[in-house]
Amino acid sequence: MLAQPATIETATWRDLNALRHLEQVCFPLDSWPLLDLIGVLTFPGVIRLKASVDNTMVGFIAGDVRDKKRLGWITTLAVLPQYQGRGIGRMLLEECEKLIDAPVIRRNVRISNKTAINLYRHCGYEQVSIWPGYYHDGEDAFILEKKVYIIRGV
Ligand SMILES: CC(C)(COP(=O)(O)OP(=O)(O)OC[C@H]1O[C@@H](n2cnc3c(N)ncnc32)[C@H](O)[C@@H]1OP(=O)(O)O)[C@@H](O)C(=O)NCCC(=O)NCCS
Known part of the structure; x- marks a missing residue:
């Protein structure tokens, strides 16, 4: 049987429980506390998209814009393990980029x-920096960057 395609739509506070589950499964070391999850689903100006299959959330992405609209950040991206490798992560990223x-x-x-x-x-992201010891267990972070204006031509 063919795999059901995923649909992408804006997430709301009603997705809190599903998002909490997704975070705990996908980020065993770094899952966000409940307050951050409520924030990402409710704060104004946050782009929040969910990928669903059969009306169940299987992926989530959030992004926002800082520094007087000069810099967008992807703040989280996750896809449930059993749905990974089907292009859902890429689809979420591309849709979020369009809205940033x-x-x-x-x-x-x-x-x-x-x-x-x-x-x-x-x-299309390239490494621009490294933040030593950024994560709580001491692991470094790569900072990746995409110049969207080149692609958008503005
Ligand atoms: C990272 C993550 C979101 C990718 O989601 P996904 O739906 O599996 O990704 P896609 O199927 O869209 O794959 C997109 C690209 O990711 C890469 N990729 C996906 N699965 C991969 C794997 N098992 N090994 C290596 N690369 C892989 C490939 O480059 C792929 O590109 P391609 O389509 O040209 O082959 C997912 O693995 C995840 O949720 N991981 C746990 C949470 C996490 O690490 N989030 C990111 C934090 S920065």
């Missing part, structure tokens, strides 16, 4: 997270 109103988008990523680094590289 900034010429440059950045993302921090654990230097050991080869899968995520591959995804961002395939989507």
Whole structure:
């Protein structure tokens, strides 16, 4: 049987429980506390998209814009393990990028997270910096950046 396609739509506070589950499964070392999850689903100005299959959330991405609209940040991206490798992460990233109103988008990523680094590289991100010991267990973060204005031509 063919795999059901995922649909992408804006997430709301009603997705809190599903998002909490997704975070705990996908980020065993770094899952956000409840207050941050409530914030990402409710704060104004946050782009929040969920990927669903059969009306169940299987992926989530959030992004926002800082520094007077000059810099966009992807703040979280996750896909449930059993739905990974089907293009859902890439789809979420591409949709989120379209909604981020900034010429440059950045993302921090654990230097050991080869899968995520591959995804961002395939989507046009390049390493611009490294933040030593950024994560609570001491792992460094790569800062990846995409110059969206080159692609958008503005
Ligand atoms: C990173 C993550 C979101 C990718 O989601 P996904 O739906 O599996 O990704 P996609 O299927 O869209 O794959 C996109 C790209 O990711 C890379 N990728 C996906 N699965 C991979 C794997 N198992 N090994 C290596 N690269 C992989 C590939 O480069 C792929 O590009 P391609 O389509 O040209 O082959 C997902 O693995 C995840 O949720 N991981 C746990 C949480 C996490 O690490 N989030 C990112 C934090 S920065």
